[in-house]
Amino acid sequence: MISLPTRAADWRLMGRTARLVLGGPAYAAVAVVAAAVALTGFVLSQNLPFTADALAGRVPAGILLELYPFVGTSYGPATGAVLLLVSLLVGVDIALVAYHVREHRLSAEGSGGSLVGVLLGTLGAGCAACGSAILAGVLSLFGATGLVTLLPLDGLEFALLALVALVLSIHWLADGMRGGEIRGCPVDLQR
Amino acid sequence: MTDDPTGRTTRRTVLAGGVSMLGAGCLGSGGGGDGDEDGGSGDTPTLADHPVGGDLDDQPRLGPDPGTAAGTIVAFEDPSCPRCAAFEAQTVPKIRSELVDPGDASYVVRTAPLVYAWGEPAIHALEATHARDADAFWALLAHYFDEQDALDTGNVLDRTETFLRGETAVDGAAVVADAESGASGAAVRTDVDAAEAADVSGTPTVFLFRDGEYRTRVTGSVSFELVRQSLGL
Numbered sequence: 448m449i450s451l452p453t454r455a456a457d458w459r460l461m462g463r464t465a466r467l468v469l470g471g472p473a474y475a476a477v478a479v480v481a482a483a484v485a486l487t488g489f490v491l492s493q494n495l496p497f498t499a500d501a502l503a504g505r506v507p508a509g510i511l512l513e514l515y516p517f518v519g520t521s522y523g524p525a526t527g528a529v530l531l532l533v534s535l536l537v538g539v540d541i542a543l544v545a546y547h548v549r550e551h552r553l554s555a556e557g558s559g560g561s562l563v564g565v566l567l568g569t570l571g572a573g574c575a576a577c578g579s580a581i582l583a584g585v586l587s588l589f590g591a592t593g594l595v596t597l598l599p600l601d602g603l604e605f606a607l608l609a610l611v612a613l614v615l616s617i618h619w620l621a622d623g624m625r626g627g628e629i630r631g632c633p634v635d636l637q638r
Numbered sequence: 639m640t641d642d643p644t645g646r647t648t649r650r651t652v653l654a655g656g657v658s659m660l661g662a663g664c665l666g667s668g669g670g671g672d673g674d675e676d677g678g679s680g681d682t683p684t685l686a687d688h689p690v691g692g693d694l695d696d697q698p699r700l701g702p703d704p705g706t707a708a709g710t711i712v713a714f715e716d717p718s719c720p721r722c723a724a725f726e727a728q729t730v731p732k733i734r735s736e737l738v739d740p741g742d743a744s745y746v747v748r749t750a751p752l753v754y755a756w757g758e759p760a761i762h763a764l765e766a767t768h769a770r771d772a773d774a775f776w777a778l779l780a781h782y783f784d785e786q787d788a789l790d791t792g793n794v795l796d797r798t799e800t801f802l803r804g805e806t807a808v809d810g811a812a813v814v815a816d817a818e819s820g821a822s823g824a825a826v827r828t829d830v831d832a833a834e835a836a837d838v839s840g841t842p843t844v845f846l847f848r849d850g851e852y853r854t855r856v857t858g859s860v861s862f863e864l865v866r867q868s869l870g871l
Contacts, residue, residue, distance in 0.1 A: 493858060500854040506868040519861035520728045 452618040461614075464621035465539050474542045482538025485565060489530055490514045490521070529606045536613035537565060543620040567609035683852045685710055689835035690748065690845045693828050698768050698775045699746040701738035709743030709869040710847040714750045714833055717764065717782035718757030718789070719841045725859040726783050732862035742871050747779070749826070750833040752841050756794045759817055763798045765825035766816035767808055774806040781805070 452458055469475045491498045494514060501508045513519035516527030600607075685691040685705045690712045694704040704710045711733060715722040730745070737743035749765070751758040760782055768775035781801050782789065789797065795814045802810030816822050832838075836845070836855075844860065846853045846868050854868055 494856055497854055497856040506854050510864050510867045513861045513864040513867075514858070519864060520724065521858040521860055523724065 450619065450622055452614065457618060457622075460625065461617050461621045464624055465543065465617065468543055468546045469539070471546075474546055477545050478538035478542035480538075481541035482534045485537040486515070486530065486534035488565070489534065490516070493521075526603055526606065529603060529610065533567075533606055533609045533613065536610065536617065540613055540616050540620070543617060543624075547620055547624060565609075567605045567612060685847045685850050685852070688845070688847070688852050690714075690832050691847075692832060694746055696825070696828070697746050697748055698764075698772060698779075699744055700734060700776075701744040702741055704744045704746055705847070705850050707742055707744050708849060709737060709871055710746070710850070711737075711743055711865065711869075712746045712748060712845040712847070714748050714829075714836075714838045714841055714843045714845075715779075716750055716753045716757045716841045717760040717779060718754035718786060719752065720786060721859040722842045723783040723786055725842045726780070729860065729862045729865065733865060736862070737866065737869075737871060743869065748829045748832060750829060750838055750841055750843075751826075752839075756789050756791045759791065760789070760794050760798070761826055761829075762817035762820070762822045763795060763813055765822035766813040767802065767806075769816075769822065769825070770813070771806065771808045774802065774808040777806055778802065 452461065469478055491511065491514065497506070497514075498511065500506050501511050514521055516522040516530050522530065685694075691704075694712070697704075701707060704712075713725075715725070733743070733745055738745050749761040751761050764775060764778060764782075767778050778798065778801060785797070795817055798817070799810035799814045802808045802813055836843075840857045842859060843855060843857045844865065845855045846865065848869050853870075856864065856868070
């Protein structure tokens with residue numbers, strides 16, 4: 448049976464697990480790097496020709512920053528905030544996976560949500576333009592190219608789904624660490 | 639594909655097919671355009687031989703004739719696209735005041751029906767309006783962006799006629815008649831062909847040329863700074 452974070456205790460466990468893991472400088476660095484890479488992937492994937500031109504020196508590379516939420520104008524406040532949140536959760540998720548695998552010598556079970564989150568986050572980043580190439584391309588695989596015009600939030604729905612996937616992933620990872628210790632601290636104080 | 643607005647599904651389907659192929663290409667190759675036509679590392683195309691550079695004299699434009707100023711900005715927009723509305727509200731006013739008005743760049747708008755269904759009759763009306771009065775074109779385009787939430791396929795031409803009659807000297811009824819009959823279809827088709835040839839898959843997509851040579855392309859409601867710095871102005 449799939450475990451869902453339906454109780455307050457589940458959310459406290461997620462928070463405590465994340466706090467304990469990110470309390471280690473190495474894993475905090477992993478989270479920051481992963482979040483930055485995720486955000487960069489989200490925004491640059493929407494403009495690959497421009498990114499290539501910037502990297503090739505045809506245009507100043509520094510203006511790639513103008514594609515990021517709250518730096519340039521590509522994203523509205525809501526989309527920008529959701530993309531940042533998705534990126535942060537990707538960072539936390541990756542750090543938890545790294546800790547889980549490295550310190551507990553366990554499999555990465557429960558981390559599939561991070562991959563789903565990254566994919567959905569990339570689709571959600573398509574909100575920077577109408578008729579995003581990547582969004583249209585993915586939907587066309589399912590014969591639903593015009594579907595995005597039926598979405599009331601113009602595609603932001605995908606980024607919101609990414610949030611759900613990442614929260615579930617973090618929940619499952621935290622659940623998998625229940626009963627263990629992180630840097631000497633018990634993960635679940637109720638046990 | 640047909641120029642008749644009643645055939646909007648057909649035209650949209652063809653364009654969407656191009657969109658889909660590009661999208662798959664983006665996912666598969668990390669491309670987004672085949673690169674050659676946009677320059678890449680080979681010969682840099684000029685405004686004259688780039689797919690978006692054709693028929694520019696017949697397009698709505700602001701500032702110097704395209705290719706005569708240091709910068710030329712060619713933007714593909716859909717009047718039903720919310721991010722185009724954001725681009726028009728946040729970026730285009732600065733393009734006008736800081737690049738176009740001083741004569742440093744020309745700004746050209748081309749249309750692509752990519753988003754909501756009402757965008758296509760709106761584009762036909764825009765072309766019919768431009769054929770009569772360039773200033774009225776810009777006013778109508780701004781009106782569409784301002785009223786996006788209130789427009790749909792059932793009311794867009796009625797509201798177009800009302801706006802043109804009340805706010806411009808253009809004969810709104812004649813414009814709507816042209817839009818409904820497909821009389822402006824050739825102009826619409828020219829832009830759709832240019833969009834397909836240039837692999838335009840989302841709007842707004844902005845093509846930037848410096849001193850008549852292709853510089854880069856960027857999709858989304860990008861900032862003025864991005865446009866200005868990309869052009870080196």
